[in-house]
Amino acid sequence: MYLIFRCDCGRAMYSKEGVVTRKCVCGKSIRVKSRRILKKAEDFQSASQAVRDLQEERYGGTGFTTANKL
Numbered sequence: 001m002y003l004i005f006r007c008d009c010g011r012a013m014y015s016k017e018g019v020v021t022r023k024c025v026c027g028k029s030i031r032v033k034s035r036r037i038l039k040k041a042e043d044f045q046s047a048s049q050a051v052r053d054l055q056e057e058r059y060g061g062t063g064f065t066t067a068n069k070l
């Protein structure tokens, strides 16, 4: 199971369930348990898709994700 949450900088990310801290690209280390979990995903693919959806929700889509855009 993967957990999807946001950093204080607004970036959505995911971590595998059981992981304690996750470092964001902004440099901040996030304690996963301290975050509100936005979504859960069964596998890596759904987790990365969920993160992509959240980013698009926040930033309006274009320009943020570059790879694997369908």
Ligand SMILES: [Zn+2]
Pocket (backbone or CB within 6 Å): 007, 008, 009, 010, 011, 024, 025, 026, 027, 028
């Ligand atoms: Zn961040």
